[in-house]
Amino acid sequence: MKWENLHIAGLGTCLPDPVPVEEAxxxxxxxxxxxxxxxxxxxxAFDDADDSPQTAPPETAARAARVAVAQSGLGERDFALALHASIWFQGLDIYPTASYVAQxxxxxxxxxxxxxQRCNGALGAIELAGAQLATGIRPGTAALITTGDRFAAPGVDRWNLAEYNVYADGGTAMVLATGGxxxxxxxxxxxxxxxxxxITRGAEPFRPAPGAAIDLTARSAAYDTTADGKQAxxxxxxxxxxxxxxxxxxxxxxxGDLARIVTGSTGLFENGWHWHHLLGVDEHLTTWEYxxxxxxxxxxxxxxxxDWLLRTHALETGDKVLLFGGGAGYSLTAAVVEITALPY
Structure with missing residues (x-):
């Protein structure tokens, strides 16, 4: 899909301090x-013992959103839509996190x-939000996209939940706008x-209620016993x-015109393979350093x-950037953006 009038007007993050992996x-x-x-x-990662409201996914998403909205310079009446993406428990069951963030x-x-849609929820939401803004089905020229998660024990083990990932806490936000x-x-x-x-269901049966331990590595291994992993x-x-x-x-x-590529922060695959190999570019062009x-x-x-690329002045006006990632299901979204101004 080629877009004629869709822009990123704000970015925000609310992330806890990094914990050295050696400690784990x-x-x-x-x-x-x-x-x-x-x-x-x-x-x-937040400390597992910290159960303060500030560590809850809806709150970190809302804090990141306020940063992005402030950067955009837009007000409530400018927004037609808010979308919130997450992977895991949002602090309460049967709860509309997106409404908390929007409020x-x-x-x-x-x-x-x-x-x-798992890890592709926010990147894929760019298309959802952009399509709604393009149709003009309700007033407003902007949309807010947020994410928020916390992977706290004992509910889940961030270090061993999946073979290739260590999951991080925190919230992020992006403001899309047709006005620039x-x-x-x-x-x-x-x-x-x-x-x-x-791949993420494995051999596990559907259950009438949550509560069972979550082990995505075991699910993937079970999938390989009944399906062709190489074909996958x-x-x-x-x-x-x-x-x-x-x-x-x-x-x-x-x-060759791409200045940088923003990739998912999954760990290295087998034999050191990573996103830059799959995309056919040098590693330094990706955001794996971050x-x-x-x-x-x-x-x-x-x-x-x-946001990191912009804050570290790794981009210049006119640079083309590819946002590329996917999520379990399996879906992939790619977005090409051109930097038209430097916000920091």
């Missing part, structure tokens, strides 16, 4: 060999919805293969190539990664 290794919480193989240096950052009257901003979205593409949902890898690889190619083509941008210090912020990696 020394405490016996994170396997030393896995730590070495995955490449993380630190992970943004805390925008006000009472902006429609708010939760988007549940500091980055113009040139194109977006979302591709999916829903048959790959089994090949199908995922085809999705990656398709999304990358189509997003660049729609934007009219060559791969991601290995934050851990995987779930659906928030891309807002946080772009």
């Amino acid at each position: 290794v020394d405490a016996g919480r994170y396997d030393a060999e896995r730590c070495k193989a995955r490449g993380y240096v630190s992970v943004c 805390g950052a925008l006000g009472r009257q902006v429609p708010a919805y939760d988007v549940q 901003g500091f980055a113009r979205i040139l194109s977006t593409v979302t591709v999916a293969d829903n048959a790959l949902e089994g 890898d090949l199908r995922t690889g085809r999705l990656i190539a398709r999304a990358r190619h189509q997003a660049l083509a729609d934007a009219g941008v060559a791969a 991601g290995r210090t934050t851990g995987h912020i779930g659906a928030g990696d891309w807002a946080a990664g772009l």
